[in-house]
Amino acid sequence: MEILQRRSTTAQVWGAAEEFIRLFHRETPGAGDPRTRLAAVRAELAESGTYRHTPQELVHGARVAWRNSNRCIGRLYWNSLRVRDRRGLTDSDAIAAECFEHLREATNGGRVRPTITVFAPDTPQSPGPLIWSEQLVRYAGYGDHHSVTVGDARNAPLTEALLRLGWPGGAGTPFDLLPLVVQGVDDKPRWFDTPADAVLEVPIRHPDGDDGDGDGWADWGLRWHAVPAISNMCLEIGGVHYPAAPFNGWYMGTEIGARNLADADRYNLLPAVGRRLGLDTSSDRSLWKDRALVELNRAVLHSFDRAEVTIADHHTESRRFLTHLEREERRGRDVGADWSWIVPPISGSATPVFHRTYEDRQVSPAYVHHPGAQDRAQGRDLV
Template identity: 50%
Template sequence: MVQHTEKRCPFSGALYKEAEAFVRTGHGELGTPEAEVARRLGQIEAAIRQEGNYAHSTEELAHGARMAWRNANRCIGRLFWNRMHVFDERGCETEGQVYEALLRHIEFATNGGEIRPAITLFKPEDSDGGEPIRIWNHQLIRYAGYETENGIVGDPASLSFTKACMELGWCGEGTDFDVLPLVIQVRGRTPRWFPIPPELVLEVPLTHPSADLFGSFRAKWYAVPIISDMALEIGGIRYPAAPFNGWYMETEIGARNLADEFRYNLIPLVARQLGLDMSSNSTLWKDRALLELNVAVLHSFRQAGVSIVDHHTAAQQFKMFQRNEEKDGREVTGRWSWLIPPLSPALTHVFHSSFEDKTVMPGFLAQKRPYE
């Protein structure tokens, strides 16, 4: 007679400890009765003993994701952490299903320009560390970068990923603003690329209210920054595919993406267009050009009806977030170098503040790029 033995896994006390910390904190914030918390912890312990892992409920997934935004040390926009919409896409099995879910995220977040914060969560990491789903893109929407005989065309930050896309069979038009495809990998198989329908990509042509900053260069930027290469960890469970978005602060575009020398490097062009004296650093031509470039970004997004926040308002919102957290008895952690805006930081209270840059879970974690 064949005897069937019940499958059991070595009990992971470390995983249970992380799960317990999350469940007690998260359910405490949600107002879950203590008896229900105890029952839930019993379920989790049994699952870990049986399978070596456990699954979050829909409510735990949603609140855990919002807590991760609240704990994001590099984000100045955390005041709105509890407004994030959570898409539970753990049922996706194929590249095509993941692709469709990502398109739904882009459409929902874009919302005709009235940007909505959102996160989409796919299958968590296996108990043995395997990754069911991985999104290769740094952001779901980003521009390609090409090395040419005449220098780099497009976004230099995208060079390696653009090359990886081309090796997979994608071919862009070779302009400064080619939208890259979505690259999805399932269960370690060869990744597949999918185009983003142009009608889903809202872009804002950039103009200045009173000057021609760009000449013949047709500057523009996309409306929604959807970070897609970070993992989300909740209660010891790691989600390697968890794209999320808020909305832009103008300096992200005007003082970094378009201004950095290792990105689009438009400051010299803007300075020439403004007729500034570029003979010496002491004329502060870089500062003046940087300011007007940010004016153009704010002006253009508002003219187009696309959500954006200026860095002074964002700092005021962060101060409100700090007060709310203090009221709820939580310490605000942060990375000072990321929280200060790259334009006129000393004019905000953040510059004169200090924060402990420690990791608090749930949280977002950097991952190694699979194509590098």
């Protein structure tokens, strides 16, 4: 993943701005000759060291950044991204409120809508706001990072930092919602409790024997949230950096069933699932992990479908990604991709994306990480 410095020279901004403005005019019907707009941008840069995107440029830039996201398999829908322009907001209270509204609008009663909310950009005078949380919705992890006993181990450092900062903690369940951590302009990071009405959660049950009252999985209390909204990446458009720009698509089932719930350094549920299914877990050669992994992923897809919440499966999304490649090639645009992210974490060779090579090329506009993004997501230096 590209790491982007937060400061650029005027010459660097102008070069990136010229490239983007020409791309915008080339791809936007009726935009006309870009020379007038380029002259205005150059004048604005000379005066202030930066420039302001028009609303239309912001929308197109955010969508093209999704189109350019090498690690995303769901880019077929890039042109449907809803863009919420909140560039006038710089203080943490207002940003947090809009993040929660983002979740409500994106959830859309279960018919999840790809959405981005763009807050104030970096300027030569002041860095823009930051969202420390890795995603708008995260679950707490209680205990030492190397021996988390309850919750999501990935979020144990952030949970510990928030507890030191005064967060009273949740109910102590494996799925306690963490507060959102926001740092406004000229402000320290602050935490904000996530309103319950902003988060739709799906109870996870297995399809075999699910008669509506549960099948034995229900007593585990497994669930997952409906909207994967990444919040600690920077949107870069034409040399302008928007460090707080949370965005979401919808989940692919394997993100939850093969990673979040299954990874040994997350919820590590495969041993429990294997025992629940009566599998021989004494040796890896029995392939009990593989069987448990498939059943856990079946449960995730079944549960989201049962709750009428948007989710994709990895076979369908793989075919759609190839459709995206074909469409882009017809338009004369190259598509970069990171093979290790595009190929699903289960049944990779059974999907068509496995049997290709891709160029992992970075182009702009893009979603990138600023230095220290991972440290902030883990709550380092929060207290």
